[in-house]
Amino acid sequence: MNLLILGGTGFIGSKLTRNLLGQGYHIRIMDRTIKPMDINSLKLELIEADYTKVQDFKPFLQDIDIVFHFISTTVPATSNIDKIFDINTNVCSTLRLLEDMRQTNVKKIIFLSSGGTIYGHSNMDAIPEEHPTNPICSYGIQKLTIEKYLYYYYHEYGIDYQIIRLSNPYGKGQNGKNGQGAIPIFIRKISQNEEIQIWGDGLTTRDYIYIDDVVHALSLLPQYNGRHKILNLGSGQGSTLIDIIKVISDELNKTPKIKFLDPRSIDVKTNVLDITKFTYALHWKPEISLRDGIKLMLE
Incomplete structure (x- = not known):
């Protein structure tokens, strides 16, 4: 083919x-x-x-x-x-x-x-x-x-x-330099002791x-x-931005610097996908948890 x-x-x-x-x-x-x-x-x-x-x-x-x-x-x-x-x-x-x-x-x-x-x-x-x-x-x-x-x-x-x-x-090979990808951006900023800017309260929930x-x-x-x-x-699991920052901080043993900004109009509060159809139709399921995925990126 x-x-x-x-x-x-x-x-x-x-x-x-x-x-x-x-x-x-x-x-x-x-x-x-x-x-x-x-x-x-x-x-x-x-x-x-x-x-x-x-x-x-x-x-x-x-x-x-x-x-x-x-x-x-x-x-x-x-x-x-x-x-x-x-x-x-x-x-x-x-x-x-x-x-x-x-x-x-x-x-x-x-x-x-x-x-x-x-x-x-x-x-x-x-x-x-x-x-x-x-x-x-x-x-x-x-x-x-x-x-x-x-x-x-x-x-x-x-x-x-x-x-x-x-x-x-998210994963290895993603650098977040185009402004897309919260996880690689947070990894880079926490590693380099730079300030993380978060729009809203950090409880925005996404499926990674x-x-x-x-x-x-x-x-x-x-x-x-x-x-x-x-x-x-997707993974079918929701994680907040605060959740992600905590996992990265724990793995790097660093204290993050966070600045909270006003929420953006383009952001929905919660977005977690139901992956039931994909799971059953293609006999597939996600295998890598958020923490394990972040560990792989940090290796």
Whole structure:
């Protein structure tokens, strides 16, 4: 089977590439910057191209069976700054991709959506896929818009799809330098005795999942032909920012410096995903706890 991974040299994509090559898949990566990956395989093809500037995806789609779409040009914290850019570079680029998939008869796309922003506010302890979708930031809106177009192309043209609503991945190889990833940011700041800034009271609760669990889950999808088109992917467990800081501080034996700021309008109070469907449909479950994941990052 031939797979195209858009964003295949990134945090998630590079680790998934290694896993899938080990399973015998042929992988074609398209990314804006091809970073050194220390992989020598005749089954790996690397293409350097800016996803947002590609007007014709057809050359990249030749002989491809499934597309993994991991590219996003924005992050939740900054997406509201330029909403037009957010839509143009994410939604419009994905529409060009879908049109070219239709013309080249690519049968399926696996899209990495956002379990953390799609749902908006919720009072539920664990959010199922059927929960109303009312995102409160541009990032969540563009992800939801792409989800709707995937259904449209499935309904109209028969292009199969899988939407993975991912929670908050973390792990080795994540540096947090783009402002995304509370855990790597906190590790860096506590290690260097720098001040941590927290918007709100620190009790904001999120679902954090270690990268190895994410990759294992995603690696099962090329063989999945079940009925579920939308699946949550997370740990199914909630942790507050204070919880994370305490674990890191304990492991480093350091006292954190924390500054509490006014809460942000883009942040929901609690977001923990119900992962029951993924667990049963793909016979998968997360294996690495928050503390063990942080220990792995600190090694």
